[in-house]
Structure formats: structure tokens, C-alpha cells
Amino acid sequence: MPVNTPRRTPLSISTVALVLTLGTLTLGTPASATETPSNSGDTKTDQKGGGDGTGIYAAASVQYSGAVTKSGSAGNVASADVNWTPPPCWYAPYMGAKDFKKKMSGDIDKWQNDPAITGTAGSAIGEMQRHYEDDYGWTDTPGYKDYNVDKDGEGMFWAGVENPNEPDYLKRTSCSALPFWVDNGEAPPPQYEQAITPEMLAALAYQHMELPGTKVTLAPEAITKVNLPTWAWLDKATFDEVQATAAINVPGFNIQATTTAKPKSLTLSPGTADATTIPADGGCPIVDGKIGEPYAKGKAGETPPCGIIYRRSSGGAALPLKAALTWEISWTGTGQAGAIGMPDGTIEATQNITVEEIQSVNR
Numbered sequence: 001m002p003v004n005t006p007r008r009t010p011l012s013i014s015t016v017a018l019v020l021t022l023g024t025l026t027l028g029t030p031a032s033a034t035e036t037p038s039n040s041g042d043t044k045t046d047q048k049g050g051g052d053g054t055g056i057y058a059a060a061s062v063q064y065s066g067a068v069t070k071s072g073s074a075g076n077v078a079s080a081d082v083n084w085t086p087p088p089c090w091y092a093p094y095m096g097a098k099d100f101k102k103k104m105s106g107d108i109d110k111w112q113n114d115p116a117i118t119g120t121a122g123s124a125i126g127e128m129q130r131h132y133e134d135d136y137g138w139t140d141t142p143g144y145k146d147y148n149v150d151k152d153g154e155g156m157f158w159a160g161v162e163n164p165n166e167p168d169y170l171k172r173t174s175c176s177a178l179p180f181w182v183d184n185g186e187a188p189p190p191q192y193e194q195a196i197t198p199e200m201l202a203a204l205a206y207q208h209m210e211l212p213g214t215k216v217t218l219a220p221e222a223i224t225k226v227n228l229p230t231w232a233w234l235d236k237a238t239f240d241e242v243q244a245t246a247a248i249n250v251p252g253f254n255i256q257a258t259t260t261a262k263p264k265s266l267t268l269s270p271g272t273a274d275a276t277t278i279p280a281d282g283g284c285p286i287v288d289g290k291i292g293e294p295y296a297k298g299k300a301g302e303t304p305p306c307g308i309i310y311r312r313s314s315g316g317a318a319l320p321l322k323a324a325l326t327w328e329i330s331w332t333g334t335g336q337a338g339a340i341g342m343p344d345g346t347i348e349a350t351q352n353i354t355v356e357e358i359q360s361v362n363r
Contacts, residue, residue: 062201066244066258068208074165075209075244077261080326081343086207087163088171091188091195093250094159094179101147104132104179128178140191141180148181155183155252158195165207184252198333199340201246202257206329206342209244211261214325214349216268219295223354226313230353231304232268232284233292234325242327257333261345264328266291266306271319271353274312278304310355318352 069075079085095103111117111125130136130143137143148155160175175194182188188195218224219231247256266284268277284291284306292306308321329342 061248062204063247063249064205064208064244065247066205067210067242067261068205068244069210072164072208074207075211076213076347077206077209077211077327077345078348079206079343080346084343086165086203087194087200088166088168089160089162089173089175089194090200091158091175091177091180091192092161092248093156093182093253095157097148097150097152097155097157097181100157100179101132101149104147131178140189141178144181151181151183153251155181155186156250158182158188158192160194161196163204182253196248196255198255198257198335199331201248201255202259202331202333202340202342205244205246205257205259205331206345208246209242209259209261209345211242211327211345211347214266214323214347216266216292216321216323216349216351217294218321218351218353222352223356224310225356225358226310228300228309228358229278229302229304230308230310231292231295231299232266232307232323233290233294234266255334257331259329259331259342260339261327261329263291264326264344267324267326268306268308269322269324270308270310271321272310272312272314274310276309276311278307278309312355313357314353314355316354318354320350321353322348322350324348 094100108125108129112122112129117125127136132144132147135143135145148157157179158181159179160173160177162172162175164172166172177192180189180192214234216232216234220228224230242261243258245256245258248254249256263286265286268282268284270277287305293304295304310319325347327345327347329345330339331342332339
């Protein structure tokens with residue numbers, strides 16, 4: 001089973017801005033790290049801080065397993081709640097003290113010797129150096145003595161991670177606080193509300209979830225007749241429970257969450273107003289582990305439990321019959337006693353169907 005190798009993204013400061021108000025220092029230092037989605041099944045990758053010729057990469061890549069996309073793109077599940085969104089960014093373990101000192105002190109030295117960095121930006125770099133080297137802090141943000149190297153192995157510096165699937169640049173880069181220290185086994189400081197949690201991992205697993213497609217079996221198939229019931233059903237095998245897991249596992253910090261999807265109902269949209277859905281609201285529930293009932297010879301005069309009756313010919317054109325399968329979503333994770341509900345997810349597919357008049361013969 002192939003496993004994607006973690007990509008390494010340098011921590012860089014593209015814009016350094018200093019806002020000093022009432023003793024509060026804010027430095028814009030966007031950091032990013034890439035996720036590592038897998039294909040399916042159990043996957044494991046080494047998660048450790050370090051560096052190479054391209055720079056330093058984040059320690060805490062998100063590991064995915066189960067029914068998730070192979071490429072790292074968003075999956076095929078749309079949330080039924082238009083207001084629900086996965087986290088656009090988060091804070092996660094980044095590097096140990098010694099590695100962080102090597103990287104950050106080198107960058108600071110480079111910036112201080114760059115003649116293009118002057119004025120406010122130059123002052124900001126000096127303040128950042130004091131922050132990590134000389135114990136300079138501000139409200140709710142303590143400083144560090146020599147990059148906390150005397151605590152190396154007892155915790156990690158955390159940094160912002162962008163969600164590459166978030167289209168809004170401002171949201172994606174909003175986790176822009178300077179890297180901060182967290183002792184092993186301790187929670188991040190409360191001001192970092194976007195620090196990674198099991199619930200956020202569950203949302204990321206949801207975002208990457210890849211569910212089976214929704215192809216409805218029809219009878220008649222592709223071509224039906226006016227006022228003739230078209231039976232619709234889904235194979236029982238479609239309704240297996242599907243799970244996706246997201247986890248972060250580094251020394252001193254290990255959390256995970258598993259998002260579970262269970263089929264709930266099928267909604268049919270006939271593609272024309274000249275049709276009647278069965279049931280009337282178009283929603284076909286799961287009954288005894290199946291949706292609808294397969295058509296069998298001799299049932300032509302019966303009303304199907306799930307289907308459509310077209311009332312007018314499509315005039316030779318194909319109508320887009322849409323079938324949306326709704327999945328009930330829940331999650332469990334580190335520190336949770338039971339499953340917690342999330343917004344339902346939907347998978348939609350379109351099939352073409354042509355409606356013809358019933359031909360009669362006069363004798």
C-alpha cells in the first residue's frame with residue numbers, strides 16, 4: 001500500500017510588522033506546514049522536526065488513514081450545513097528547542113544583515129531576537145532565555161499551519177502568531193484558540209473523506225414512459241459504514257479523531273417540474289438496510305417505495321435525474337467518551353433519463 005511522503009515546507013517570515021501598543025508586541029510571521037493525506041487503510045509516517053537543504057519543516061504533519069483522498073485534496077462530501085467549515089489553519093507542534101534555535105537564530109542573523117530591511121521591520125527583528133534570546137515578553141506571552149534550550153526534550157515550539165484546501169487567503173494565513181513553547185503533556189496557552197484539537201482533526205478527516213459514489217439503479221433504465229412508475233433503488237452494499245481518521249503523533253503530543261459516515265436517506269430530483277416523486281418529498285429512507293426496492297417482473301402496476309412518475313415527455317431530450325445520498329456524520333477522538341454528532345454530509349450524482357409517450361395502436 002503506497003504511503004505519501006511528508007513534504008517539507010520552510011518556516012519563513014515574508015513580512016515582518018511591528019505593532020507596539022501598551023507594551024504589546026505583535027509580529028506577523030506566517031508559518032506553514034503541509035498535511036500528509038494517505039490513500040486508505042492504516043498508514044504511518046515518521047513525524048519529527050528537522051531540516052535539510054530547503055529549510056526546516058514542521059514536525060506535526062496530519063496523518064490520514066481510512067476513506068480519504070489520495071492526493072490531499074478535499075473529498076467528495078458536501079456538508080448539509082452551509083455554515084459548517086473545517087479549520088482554515090491551526091497551531092501544532094513544530095520543533096524542539098535546539099532545532100528551533102538553529103533555524104531562528106540563523107534567520108535573524110540573515111535579516112539583520114540584509115540592507116533592505118530597515119526602519120520598523122528592522123526594529124521588529126530586534127524585538128523578536130530579544131523575545132527568544134533575552135526573555136523579552138508581553139501581555140500573556142512570556143519571553144524565552146536562549147530559545148529554551150535548557151528544556152530541550154521537555155516540550156516543543158508550536159507554529160501556525162495553513163490548510164491548503166482553504167480558498168480564502170486571509171483565513172488560511174490567520175494563524176500568524178510567533179512560534180510559542182508548550183511543555184510536554186500541557187495544553188497550549190489559552191490565547192491560542194486555534195491550537196489543534198481532536199475536534200479540529202475530526203473536521204479535517206471530514207474534509208478529506210471519500211465516500212462511495214451514488215449511482216441509482218432505475219427500472220426502466222435510461223428510457224421511461226409517461227405515467228409509468230420508474231423504480232429507483234440502491235444496492236445494499238452501498239450502505240457500509242465509512243470511516244476516516246486524522247492524527248498527530250509527535251514526542252509528548254499524540255491526539256487523533258475518527259469521523260464516521262453512515263448512510264441515512266436518498267433524495268431524488270427528477271430534473272423537471274412535470275414529475276411526481278415517491279415519496280412525495282423525494283426522500284427515500286433506509287429500511288432494513290436498503291433504500292428502495294428492486295423492480296421485479298409482475299410489479300409494473302405497483303407503486304414503488306422509491307421512484308418517480310414522469311407526467312410529460314421530454315421530447316427526445318435527456319433529463320438530469322439527480323440523486324443525493326445523505327450520510328449521518330459523527331466523530332470520536334482523544335478524550336471523548338462517546339460519539340459526537342456533526343452536520344450531515346451529502347453525495348450527489350446525476351444520471352440522464354429520457355421520457356417517451358406511451359405508443360398506442362388503433363385497430
